[in-house]
Amino acid sequence: xxxxxxxxxxxxxxxxxxxxxxxxxxxxxxxxxxxxxxxxxxxxxxxxxxxxxxxxxxxxxxxxxxxxxxxxxxxxxxxxxxxxxxxxxxxxxxxxxxxxxxxxxxxxxxxxxxxxxxxxxxxxxxxxxxxxxxxxxxxxxxxxxxxxxxxxxxxxxxxxxxx
Amino acid sequence: xxxxxxxxxxxxxxxxxxxxxxxxxxxxxxxxxxxxxxxxxxxxxxxxxxxxxxxxxxxxxxxxxxxxxxxxxxxxxxxxxxxxxxxxxxxxxxxxxxxxxxxxxxxxxxxxxxxxxxxxxxxxxxxxxxxxxxxxxxxxxxxxxxxxxxxxxxxxxxxxxxxxxxxxxxxxxxxxxxxxxxxxxxxxxxxxxxxxxxxxxxxxxxxxxxxxxxxxxxxxxxxxxxxxxxxxxxxxxxxxxxxxxxxxxxxxxxxxxxxxxxxxxxxxxxxxxxxxxxxxxxxxxxxxxxxxxxxxxxxxxxxxxxxxxxxxxxxxxxxxxxxxxxxxxxxxxxxxxxxxxxxxxxxxxxxxxxxxxxxxxxxxxxxxxxxxxxxxxxxxxxxxxxxxxxxxxxxxxxxxxxxxxxxxxxxxxxxxxxxxxxxxxxxxxxxxxxxxxxxxxxxxxxxxxxxxxxxxxxxxxxxxxxxxxxxxxxxxxxxxxxxxxxx
Numbered sequence: 001x002x003x004x005x006x007x008x009x010x011x012x013x014x015x016x017x018x019x020x021x022x023x024x025x026x027x028x029x030x031x032x033x034x035x036x037x038x039x040x041x042x043x044x045x046x047x048x049x050x051x052x053x054x055x056x057x058x059x060x061x062x063x064x065x066x067x068x069x070x071x072x073x074x075x076x077x078x079x080x081x082x083x084x085x086x087x088x089x090x091x092x093x094x095x096x097x098x099x100x101x102x103x104x105x106x107x108x109x110x111x112x113x114x115x116x117x118x119x120x121x122x123x124x125x126x127x128x129x130x131x132x133x134x135x136x137x138x139x140x141x142x143x144x145x146x147x148x149x150x151x152x153x154x155x156x157x158x159x160x161x162x163x
Numbered sequence: 164x165x166x167x168x169x170x171x172x173x174x175x176x177x178x179x180x181x182x183x184x185x186x187x188x189x190x191x192x193x194x195x196x197x198x199x200x201x202x203x204x205x206x207x208x209x210x211x212x213x214x215x216x217x218x219x220x221x222x223x224x225x226x227x228x229x230x231x232x233x234x235x236x237x238x239x240x241x242x243x244x245x246x247x248x249x250x251x252x253x254x255x256x257x258x259x260x261x262x263x264x265x266x267x268x269x270x271x272x273x274x275x276x277x278x279x280x281x282x283x284x285x286x287x288x289x290x291x292x293x294x295x296x297x298x299x300x301x302x303x304x305x306x307x308x309x310x311x312x313x314x315x316x317x318x319x320x321x322x323x324x325x326x327x328x329x330x331x332x333x334x335x336x337x338x339x340x341x342x343x344x345x346x347x348x349x350x351x352x353x354x355x356x357x358x359x360x361x362x363x364x365x366x367x368x369x370x371x372x373x374x375x376x377x378x379x380x381x382x383x384x385x386x387x388x389x390x391x392x393x394x395x396x397x398x399x400x401x402x403x404x405x406x407x408x409x410x411x412x413x414x415x416x417x418x419x420x421x422x423x424x425x426x427x428x429x430x431x432x433x434x435x436x437x438x439x440x441x442x443x444x445x446x447x448x449x450x451x452x453x454x455x456x457x458x459x460x461x462x463x464x465x466x467x468x469x470x471x472x473x474x475x476x477x478x479x480x481x482x483x484x485x486x487x488x489x490x491x492x493x494x495x496x497x498x499x500x501x502x503x504x505x506x507x508x509x510x511x512x513x514x515x516x517x518x519x520x521x522x523x524x525x526x527x528x529x530x531x532x533x534x535x536x537x538x539x540x541x542x543x544x545x546x547x548x549x550x551x552x553x554x555x556x557x558x559x560x561x562x563x564x565x566x567x568x569x570x571x572x573x574x575x576x577x578x579x580x581x582x583x584x585x586x587x588x589x590x591x592x593x594x595x596x597x598x599x600x601x602x603x604x605x606x607x608x609x610x611x612x613x614x615x616x617x618x619x620x621x622x623x624x625x626x627x628x629x630x631x632x633x634x635x636x637x638x639x640x641x642x643x644x645x646x647x648x649x650x
Binding site for chain 2: 013102
């Protein structure tokens with residue numbers, strides 16, 4: 001049975017604050033289990049987003065992309081995102097909007113309402129731990145995340161965007 | 164084999180064009196081009212920010228942690244590092260020969276990696292250039308543009324990649340950070356359900372892979388003037404080859420040929436690699452320049468990866484891929500093909516071979532076996548070599564009596580191709596940029612040449628908010644006179 005919500009948590013746990021996504025993902029998995037919400041949310045952790053993640057959007061009602069941000073507002077940004085063709089040049093990693101666009105082109109229909117939770121990181125060096133500042137940012141983001149998971153509707157998430 | 168255009172005579176008098184970082188290549192790379200007032204090219208360098216922190220990251224860790232740790236060096240081909248490290252540590256735990264089940268499971272994992280990586284590269288990174296042209300609208304020259312114009316091709320690319328990821332998941336335990344391979348063997352076999360799920364799709368995968376070979380073959384043959392000459396340079400080439408000279412991505416001995424295809428060395432045990440290969444440091448690049456010791460720095464550099472492998476082997480063991488290899492060799496006219504854009508054709512031949520090997524392995528009941536581990540006489544040093552998607556990958560470790568890593572040396576595929584990529588970029592700059600006003604389309608020609616090698620710049624950091632590409636033209640006084648950016 002496909003869970004109605006899919007959460008993508010992106011990042012490399014061994015590259016400093018790039019670990020924000022995996023750290024939040026681990027915390028969220030435990031919290032969902034404690035709250036008996038695990039069957040409502042599928043968690044997908046990966047180093048980076050790529051084309052095959054479009055397939056993980058199939059059959060969902062809501063999608064959330066959690067990632068570290070560099071030079072983005074602190075502690076985090078929560079925003080609704082839409083499919084975008086404006087991805088002229090990318091690395092092997094796709095931005096979330098491009099994943100939505102690949103879904104749209106492959107499936108011939110609109111992706112589920114999708115949101116990004118971009119948590120500011122400070123340092124991204126190989127072998128470095130999460131910085132204390134990033135830890136605070138992740139904690140703040142997790143507060144929001146718990147509220148989102150308790151109210152997994154597009155309307156509630158859109159309201160949270162505008163808070 | 165000279166280094167023309169590597170160093171200008173009077174760089175202080177020239178304009179500088181920087182492409183930083185190179186787009187659609189993992190991690191960070193930068194191309195700098197020095198031009199005079201007539202836009203004549205005087206110096207071209209591909210700089211790569213290589214993480215020499217690799218070795219430091221690994222040193223001091225217990226050896227059994229290494230196969231898992233090294234996957235975090237690179238988010239693009241973690242399986243290659245996982246298996247190369249495991250092979251090196253097999254030597255250290257005295258596992259001279261793995262059990263049939265363990266070796267076949269590792270092969271399955273590796274060929275799954277090869278399939279998904281080659282599919283991603285072709286359908287995602289390169290098909291935009293190949294289907295739309297190097298000068299096409301920049302906003303369409305990406306996978307999203309491909310999906311819009313060729314939805315079936317784009318969908319197959321996604322499904323091929325997904326299948327390869329699924330092979331990795333069932334063999335490694337997880338799609339990322341898997342733990343399947345351990346020193347001395349594997350820690351899990353396949354269940355019948357996992358095998359049957361893969362068998363259900365494998366015939367489509369083989370069929371689509373054949374179609375992909377035919378697509379790139381057609382693209383290549385339709386425009387030989389471009390595809391046979393773009394960025395061309397002659398060089399030695401190297402790979403491992405398997406039993407009887409077969410194409411083999413997982414195990415074999417080292418073989419190298421010169422630019423005419425004549426053997427330089429063959430049947431070399433890779434435990435002895437450092438007797439044959441040396442790495443040169445140049446002051447302007449963080450990435451080293453490997454070369455064959457017997458030929459010296461100037462003449463001993465080489466290329467690796469699909470174009471090297473397909474022409475270095477004597478045959479391919481699977482029928483469809485062998486047929487395609489022969490087509491390629493015939494097209495090349497019996498002498499080695501050196502055109503960088505031929506990497507795409509050979510990459511698809513390799514993808515087809517990977518699909519066929521996966522099909523054969525899935526019909527082998529050894530994959531379900533539970534005899535997965537061996538050990539033997541403990542050693543203090545081991546080398547593991549594998550043919551990663553981008554080329555030959557070396558992992559070399561020493562451990563102490565407390566099982567801690569005291570020395571680690573990695574030569575990654577992209578390092579092996581360092582000089583070759585520089586040569587390709589210089590050729591393109593000389594051919595297309597010399598004396599012309601620099602435009603985005605012309606700069607993409609440089610990137611097309613680099614992308615042909617599918618370099619992995621070893622950076623799994625991809626945080627949102629990074630600028631993917633900036634190009635600046637700077638005058639003699641250092642003032643920015645023109646800039647291009649893509650965000």
